[in-house]
Amino acid sequence: MRETVCALHQELVRNNLVAWTAGNVSGRVPGEDLFVIKPSGVPYDDLTPEAMVVCDLEGNLVEGAFSPSSDTAAHAYVYRHMPEVNGVAHTHSTYASAWAARGEPIPCVLTAMADEFGGEIPVGPFALIGDDDIGKGIVAVLEGHRSPAVLMRNHGVFTIGDSPKAAVKAAVMCEDVARTVHLSRQLGEPLPIPQGDIDRLYGRYQHVYGQRSQR
Ligand SMILES: [Zn+2]
Numbered sequence: 001m002r003e004t005v006c007a008l009h010q011e012l013v014r015n016n017l018v019a020w021t022a023g024n025v026s027g028r029v030p031g032e033d034l035f036v037i038k039p040s041g042v043p044y045d046d047l048t049p050e051a052m053v054v055c056d057l058e059g060n061l062v063e064g065a066f067s068p069s070s071d072t073a074a075h076a077y078v079y080r081h082m083p084e085v086n087g088v089a090h091t092h093s094t095y096a097s098a099w100a101a102r103g104e105p106i107p108c109v110l111t112a113m114a115d116e117f118g119g120e121i122p123v124g125p126f127a128l129i130g131d132d133d134i135g136k137g138i139v140a141v142l143e144g145h146r147s148p149a150v151l152m153r154n155h156g157v158f159t160i161g162d163s164p165k166a167a168v169k170a171a172v173m174c175e176d177v178a179r180t181v182h183l184s185r186q187l188g189e190p191l192p193i194p195q196g197d198i199d200r201l202y203g204r205y206q207h208v209y210g211q212r213s214q215r
Contacts, residue, residue, distance in 0.1 A: 001027050001036045001164075002049040008089075008168045013044050015172045017093040024069040027164035028079055028086040033057045035079055039066030070129060077135020078160060082143065087164030089171040092156035095178035096121075100151035106174075106181050109190035113181075114198040115205035116173045118146025126153040134158075146202065149174040 008025045012018045021044070026037035036052050053064030059076035061068055069075075075088045099106050099121075106121040108114055113121070124141045127133035138158045141150045148170040149159045157174050161167035184190040193201075 001029050002052040002054075005036045005038070005052055005164055006047050006049045008164050009038060009044060009047050011168050011172070012089070012091060015175070017091040017171060017175055018044070019092070023089075023091040024071050024075075025089045025164055025168055026069075026072075026075045026079075026087065029054070030086075034062060035075065037072055037075055038069045039064065040069050042066060071134070073130065073132060074134040074138060074158070077132050078138055078158075081135075081139045082160065084162065085160045087161045087167035089159045089161075089164070089167040090156065091171050091175070093171065093175040093178070095182050096149075096151060096157045096175050097155070098182065099123075099178055100153055100155055100157070103153045105151070106178055107190065108193055108198055109181055109184065110177055111193070111201055112173070113177045114193060114201035115209070116170065117149060117177075118202040118206075119198055121147050121149050121151060121174060121177070124150045124152045124158075127155075 005025055005027045012023050021041050024038040026035045028035045034054055034056055036054055039051055039053050042051055053066055053068045054062045055068050055072055056062050057076055057080045059072045071090050078085055078088050103123050105123050108119045122141050124137040127137045138150055148161055149157055157171055159167045159170035161170055
């Protein structure tokens, strides 16, 4: 899991989702009440599997030479309250955060959005870093929601997945559609997709699309 989570941080860089040391990925350790997360303030170029830190589900450091990411409490809260979630990613990616700054959900106006998010990408509450407020906001919005991504108001993106890779994929897709819908807005009013078609697209993508074993 240290290797997986370390490698996925390079995907944040490769996809231009992060600046400086912002952003983080975590992954639940299978069968344990533990997760692996990025150390706080370590440059992306210096991240190694050994530098990753292991925390318990209260966010306490269990193993590692560095202190855990400042967003650890939010990740821990999600793992405690959403047992089906095995990966969490967080970025301040530009276009998605621009929507978050306005507190506006990204409307579902692209088939790729219907596929991946099953509708609009919702907005979560304004919350300060440090205690459980961010985690509470993420869980309150995403529990029972199709979208694996939430735009935390005035902040950025949190995504969840059944694996850390799925969470990172959602972060990449979120930024991609945030940019396209923003550009569309500059040209006029994007056309909505009827709910029935959103449902059909979502159902097909989630259950039929791709290779059987790997998505
Ligand atoms: Zn942040």
